[in-house]
Amino acid sequence: MAKNNAKQDLKPISNPKISNSVEDYLKAIWMTAQDGAASTNALAEQLNIAAPSVSAMLSKLQNLEFVVYERYKGASLTESGKAKALELLRRHRLIETFLFESFDYSWDEVHDEAEQLEHAVSSQFIERLATFLDHPTHDPHGDPIPCPNGNLPDTPNTALAEAESGQSFVVARLLSQAADVLSYFAKLGIQPGKELKIIEFEPLGGLVHLLIDDVPRALSKELAMIVRGDIVKTPTV
């Protein structure tokens, strides 16, 4: 009877399934620091975990060779840590896409569910899911879905706030995780693929007037920073 009795080596030989916690930390480090180093407090904040716990975990991640960590100086991902983080991100975004497209989830619902599922699902599941969804490159709010090899598909990144009066703008991405923000955009009809016409910017730039589906609307500067996409040179008629 094969009992789970393996003593943890310092350097893990094979692929002993990474714990949910470790996965969460790697994702958090990537989101906080991408390439640079993530501070203990920033991670504690992100993960809603007390700073001393984060400290301890960073040492552990260092032993696992997922991060390079120097006391008092934060942690940055190694190649292997980064690969794991991107794998998680791939899972998360594919699952979000699936829930949104096939199961009619709303923005409020999609994130938490994906957060759980991404830890439970096998690589096989993810690849079959990708096939099921016809290998999307971006999730429903336009975030790029990392490829199996870790490449991040290109994504237009000009802020709507940077466009100018008279220009047209094609939305590619809504740079927010907040459900209320995403719902608000959805209500306005602002979603990836949509073309907006900019009427004018309010003096001092706090507001932008635009045409969505030929309906005049106004958007605050803050929200206009979240909307990312491309300025259209030759506006479609």
Added chain:
Amino acid sequence: MAKNNAKQDLKPISNPKISNSVEDYLKAIWMTAQDGAASTNALAEQLNIAAPSVSAMLSKLQNLEFVVYERYKGASLTESGKAKALELLRRHRLIETFLFESFDYSWDEVHDEAEQLEHAVSSQFIERLATFLDHPTHDPHGDPIPCPNGNLPDTPNTALAEAESGQSFVVARLLSQAADVLSYFAKLGIQPGKELKIIEFEPLGGLVHLLIDDVPRALSKELAMIVRGDIVKTPTV
């Protein structure tokens, strides 16, 4: 910042998400004992966990009021424990159905994946999944899927081994979890819905000769006990 600091009361007030372990135990108790009491060793065997650990967990489940447990006498599910177990079973079987039908999983693959997913998925997910699958009553090998209220759909349960020469038999269920057994049946074309014609039983009853898709085949008594369904009174032509 809301840290998870709630001291565990003896009687849990609300719905503090049950741990994966607790869920596994409840399912195991149901599978081992259904209505009666499950012994410590039987559970240890099922769960591949050492007996003393099971002992400890049974006390805990008693405190949680999921089981009635008397030292040295095994544990049986309370109403609340049974409800949980059936909920888990519903999850498991719906997920298996999904993986099999939509994601082309084979028998070897389906079980382990479902085992993980059933813990990670929300009730909402399950109900949307049920809708997605058009509310199946049985999973791909014919096991009944409990309804949200805990009812188990009726399932024909006559063993193929109990039929008689000359009769026809409609398969409803393959009473096994073993991947190799299920694959073997699949290879033979024996699956829920299939009609078999019994040619004859070997003397001493160790073997049954039958017609599957008009092809003559033989099946051992052991396997013929696993195939469950209905004897057809008026054989179709």
Added chain:
DNA sequence: CTTATAATTTAGGCATGGCTAAAAATAATG
């Protein structure tokens, strides 16, 4: 009905991953 065997529980550990309080290092300010 006593004894050997099998099942079960108690005792004592261990790893993981959280927490708080207090100390130490780093950064910011007068």
Added chain:
DNA sequence: CATTATTTTTAGCCATGCCTAAATTATAAG
């Protein structure tokens, strides 16, 4: 540059769930 403020770490705990070895209780056999 000394001092205060902030960040981070160390120290020491706790809960969950698993383990092994050693009792204990139940059961089967003589």
